[in-house]
Amino acid sequence: MSCVSGCPGNRFAFLEESGTRIFPASLVRGKIKRARGAACVVASCVEMADVLEGPRVRVAASQLPQYIGKAVCFVGRLEKIHPSGKFFFLSDGEGKTATIELMAPLEEEISGVIEVVGRVTNQVNVLCASYTQFREDKDTFDIALYNEAVKTIHEFPEYYPFATN
Structure with a gap:
């Protein structure tokens, strides 16, 4: 068991077992139990924390099925937000859509181009870590050009060894 203690409202959690790492409490999945004033969770419940720390590959929507279970970075333009607030949909530079899954409903308005870091689920959604x-406001983001750069990274992995693993 790993013990965490949270700030008021459990917005952040401190994982005692890992030293002084502070991460959003929304990354702690699973049931949190209260024990002697601290919250305790099974170590596997914090698996999303490694998504933020380790390397992740940049992908287009068409490449998501190749990265199930892996950490990815996806950039797209917001198409719509699900009424529940727990999903939103981004289109990449080719016009293909990716579903972004949140662990908690959105608490802010989002729009425009968004970069998502997360893990690809078996349903080929991106489970968002951040x-x-x-x-x-000054320049528009050329998402088609970005998509071409992502394709180039995957086309020449010998020149971008950390970008495609």
């Missing part, structure tokens, strides 16, 4: 909105 996301970043790209500002487009």
